[in-house]
Structures are given as structure tokens and as C-alpha cells.
Amino acid sequence: MTKIAKPPKRQIILEEAAKLFKDKGYGGTSMRDIAGQVGMEAASMYNHIKSKDEILDSICFRISDVYIAHLQEVEQLPLTFGEKVRALIRLHIQLMVEDGPAVSVANHDWKYLPNARLTEFTTARRQYEKGFAALIAAGIAAGEFQTVNPTVALFTILSAVRWVELWFQPGRSLSAQELEDHIITMLLKGLEQR
Amino acid sequence: MTKIAKPPKRQIILEEAAKLFKDKGYGGTSMRDIAGQVGMEAASMYNHIKSKDEILDSICFRISDVYIAHLQEVEQLPLTFGEKVRALIRLHIQLMVEDGPAVSVANHDWKYLPNARLTEFTTARRQYEKGFAALIAAGIAAGEFQTVNPTVALFTILSAVRWVELWFQPGRSLSAQELEDHIITMLLKGLEQR
DNA sequence: TATTTTTACTAACAAATGTTAGTTAGAGAA
DNA sequence: TTCTCTAACTAACATTTGTTAGTAAAAATA
Incomplete structure (x- = not known):
């Protein structure tokens, strides 16, 4: 058996x-x-x-570990910066689709972590943001991207993917794959006709 | 005196x-x-x-009323669709900068509204989203915008401006005006070099 | 002035909170 | 069997919660 x-x-x-x-x-x-x-x-x-706090802790850090690992992986791949950014966006969306509730908690409820762990969490997040922003800055320097403020670009991207949780229901008109494609188009090509 | x-x-x-x-x-x-x-x-x-609930109610509906009014105003102005979308994005960012905490509450804590008012609030929000999406769809039909999924475009925009609260501190390197410009560039022109 | 209304207070309430103590049924190892 | 460990239970705990009652000072109105 x-x-x-x-x-x-x-x-x-x-x-x-x-x-x-x-x-x-x-x-x-x-x-x-x-x-x-x-x-x-x-x-x-x-x-x-152990406690209610520990539940929150477990959820938040499992997710933040995944993000950090993703970033380090992508950084080392032999890709253009555009491709690297695309890859990160895809990973964000995939994680959101596969592990929605936990990602949502890591995005919203991390602030209720007890003090010591809270600083640890925000440090990890800042590290991730810094690495992602560096990719964007490098892409600009390489002439791949427009000369936008890298921080604004970073947060526009992170925000756009973050809110997938709010309105994506699997099995609705859009598949996860199509969703990815559309968001990437929107972020990298922009809304206006070229 | x-x-x-x-x-x-x-x-x-x-x-x-x-x-x-x-x-x-x-x-x-x-x-x-x-x-x-x-x-x-x-x-x-x-x-x-009257109650704790009523505090939340007051905050949420004051903000949602402002959004609805903004939309109706912009809809009736003699502008291109691109300009209308720009105007709405600006209004979002301005409201966020001027009335940050209340906007944040309307974005995150509306779900704790008591049942009857909750449906009223989500109805109002859906109405706003529908109107905004219609502007995008019309812009696409008019050839001003790329043929993206209007819903995806809508939520990418709403998300991007929504998260201004998280990282914009007035008096930091970026002014509210610059922030607006950069976000609008990012959303309408896209990250990649044309 | 006298009177009414507003606004603050203290005290208390019932309900809900996270958590611990103590106990008991069952599974696996000796 | 006997012993030990796991994992469930009930009962209870000290706090904290939103809110009401009753009261007194102060402000507004007459």
C-alpha cells in the first residue's frame, strides 16, 4: 500500500x-x-x-527567502537586463498565483512582526529592492531602458505585480500566462501607442 | 481679534x-x-x-466620494483619452500626497466595514473602475493606446499609484510633481527604450 | 442672570483575546 | 504488557476590547 x-x-x-x-x-x-x-x-x-507571532513569522520569512533566492538566481543568469527584469516579474506573478495567501500576508501583515524580527524582515526586503533597482539602473546605463528614475520604475513594477492577488482568480477569462504577458507589455512597452 | x-x-x-x-x-x-x-x-x-465602525465608514466613504467626483469631472472635459488618463493618475497621486492616511485606510481597511456598507463601498469602487476602464478601452479604439487588455492596464495603473503611500515621503529627493511625471512616463511610455 | 446643551470624566460591563495548566486517549517502542 | 510520547481536549487565567451609565464642569443660549 x-x-x-x-x-x-x-x-x-x-x-x-x-x-x-x-x-x-x-x-x-x-x-x-x-x-x-x-x-x-x-x-x-x-x-x-509556539505562538500566534510565530505563525506570522514563519509565513513572512518563508516568502522573503524565496524572493531573495529568486533574485540571486536571476542575477547570475546570462541574460540582457530586459530579460532579467522580465524574469523577475514572471517569478513575482507565479509566486502570487501559486502561493497567494502567504504572499499576501508577507506583503501586508509583516508590520505586525515583533520588533526584532521586523527589522530583520525590512532589511531583507530592502536588500531585495536594492538588487532589483540595480538591475534597472544597469539596464538604463546599457541603453536598454529609458532614463527613468530607477526607484520609481522599481516600485511601479513591484506594485503592479503585487496587486495581482486582488483581482486574479484562476480559471477566469485570463490565464496566468496571459496575465504575465499583458502585465509585462504594460510595464515595459507602456500604454501609449508608439 | x-x-x-x-x-x-x-x-x-x-x-x-x-x-x-x-x-x-x-x-x-x-x-x-x-x-x-x-x-x-x-x-x-x-x-x-457613534462607534468605531462609524469612524471607518466616514473615512472610507469620504475618499470614495472624492474618487467618483474626480472621475465624473474628468469624463466631461474636452481632452484626448491619453490626457484624461494622465489627469486621473495625477489626481490619484495628489490625493495620496495630500490625504495619505485616509486614502490608505480606504485602500486597505474598507473590508472591515459592516456588511451593508461594505457592499455599498465595493459597488462604488466597481463603478469607478468601470468608468476608468471605459476610458482606456475608448483610447484603444481611438488608436491612442496599444491594444492591451483594458482591465490589466487599469489595475496596473491603479496599483502603481496606490503604492505611492508606501515609499513617498514629502521633502525627500523627489517632489510630488517629479513623482507624478516619472510614474506617468513609466506607465504610458514603458520602461524599455523605444 | 438663569437654564440648557455640550463635552469631558470615572467606573464598569460583557465579550473576546492569546495563552497556560492539567488531563486523557491513542500510537509506537521496550 | 508496560512505558513513553504525541496530540487532542476542557477549564481557566489575566488582559484588552468596544461601549454604556452616571456625573460634573464648562460653554452657549435665554
Whole structure:
């Protein structure tokens, strides 16, 4: 008999918590809410997690680790800067589509991390932003991009992909692939006719 | 003696509440937090407001009313579609810069509105989005814009301006005017060299 | 002036919060 | 079997929550 290892309880708790945090916010979600979704009493969850804070911590840093890894990978590929930026945009959208609730939590609820970890998180994020902005600046220097303010370009891009979570429902008129293509067109070619 | 009418207490409460909601979220902000910022006991605020819900309601609908009014105004101006879209983007950024905390609350905490008002709010927002998307679609039909998916274009734009709150600090290297110009360039011309 | 209204206060409320203590049923190892 | 560990439970805890009642000072109105 082949065993299908079902995910350990801890992971189920983290997943359900992410969904609830996304919908109701960290402060708006109680341990009893999460427990109800998992099918367990609130107190029982403490056999699997240390605290509510730790749930948030786990979700946020798992996502931020993925982002950092993505960036480092893309930086080392032999691509033009345009291609590198495209690759990063695609990774953002893919992660959002595959791991929506967790990404959403990492984007919105990170600020409720306890103090020490909060600075660690913002440091990681700034590092990511710095690396991404450097790619844009290099692309400008290489003549691939227009001479825009790299910071503005960076945040326009990050913002545009970040909000996919709000209005993308899988299986609706647009596929994830088409969504990617359209967003990339919009960001790299612009709205106006050339 | 000239009297400088200082704002009534209700308005002060709404402003301080908006700042706190922005920083700590609706659920994360207690009535006592707000009262502390205003310089008053929590119970005393009930002479000026009806409930915590009503504070959120006031903030959210004041902002959504402004957006709707903006749109209707721009729709009736004799401008090209490109100019209309530019005008709306500018209005978004200006409102964000002038009324940051309230805009932020209307963007993030609207989901905590009590049920009846929540549907009213989302209806208003959908109406705004529909009108904005129609301008984009008309611009495409008129040959002013590239043939992009209007919905994707709309949300890319809304997202890009929405996140100004996160990283724009007045008096930093970029002025509000420059910020506007750069974002509009990015969205209408695109990042890549033509 | 006298009277009414506004606005602040303290005290208290019931409900909800995150979390701990103590217990018990079941699974795996000895 | 016997022992140990895991993971669930119920009960309870100290706080914190939004809000109301009752009251007193101050301001506005007559």
C-alpha cells in the first residue's frame, strides 16, 4: 500500500492561518478562528506552534527567502537586463498565483512582526529592492531602458505585480500566462501607442 | 481679534484614527489608542462619534466620494483619452500626497466595514473602475493606446499609484510633481527604450 | 442672570483575546 | 504488557476590547 504522506498539522495550521490573515488581517484573526478552520481547539494548536507571532513569522520569512533566492538566481543568469527584469516579474506573478495567501500576508501583515524580527524582515526586503533597482539602473546605463528614475520604475513594477492577488482568480477569462504577458507589455512597452 | 477656527473634535478624531489605522490596521487599533492620540478618554469620544465602525465608514466613504467626483469631472472635459488618463493618475497621486492616511485606510481597511456598507463601498469602487476602464478601452479604439487588455492596464495603473503611500515621503529627493511625471512616463511610455 | 446643551470624566460591563495548566486517549517502542 | 510520547481536549487565567451609565464642569443660549 502506497502511503500518501498528508501534510503535517503544523503546515495545515500555517496554510489556514495565511488564508485567514489575508482575508481578515492579522489583528482581525483570532487563534480560535484558525483553530476552527483547522478543525481543532485553539489550545491544541500549541502542540504544533509556539505562538500566534510565530505563525506570522514563519509565513513572512518563508516568502522573503524565496524572493531573495529568486533574485540571486536571476542575477547570475546570462541574460540582457530586459530579460532579467522580465524574469523577475514572471517569478513575482507565479509566486502570487501559486502561493497567494502567504504572499499576501508577507506583503501586508509583516508590520505586525515583533520588533526584532521586523527589522530583520525590512532589511531583507530592502536588500531585495536594492538588487532589483540595480538591475534597472544597469539596464538604463546599457541603453536598454529609458532614463527613468530607477526607484520609481522599481516600485511601479513591484506594485503592479503585487496587486495581482486582488483581482486574479484562476480559471477566469485570463490565464496566468496571459496575465504575465499583458502585465509585462504594460510595464515595459507602456500604454501609449508608439 | 481674528479667530482661527480650529477643526472640530470630530475631525481631529477622524484624522488621528486614519493615521493609526494606516500604521496598525483597523483591528490593531483600539479606541483607547485613538483617544490617547487625540488627548481624551476613550469614552469621551462617543460625544463626537457613534462607534468605531462609524469612524471607518466616514473615512472610507469620504475618499470614495472624492474618487467618483474626480472621475465624473474628468469624463466631461474636452481632452484626448491619453490626457484624461494622465489627469486621473495625477489626481490619484495628489490625493495620496495630500490625504495619505485616509486614502490608505480606504485602500486597505474598507473590508472591515459592516456588511451593508461594505457592499455599498465595493459597488462604488466597481463603478469607478468601470468608468476608468471605459476610458482606456475608448483610447484603444481611438488608436491612442496599444491594444492591451483594458482591465490589466487599469489595475496596473491603479496599483502603481496606490503604492505611492508606501515609499513617498514629502521633502525627500523627489517632489510630488517629479513623482507624478516619472510614474506617468513609466506607465504610458514603458520602461524599455523605444 | 438663569437654564440648557455640550463635552469631558470615572467606573464598569460583557465579550473576546492569546495563552497556560492539567488531563486523557491513542500510537509506537521496550 | 508496560512505558513513553504525541496530540487532542476542557477549564481557566489575566488582559484588552468596544461601549454604556452616571456625573460634573464648562460653554452657549435665554
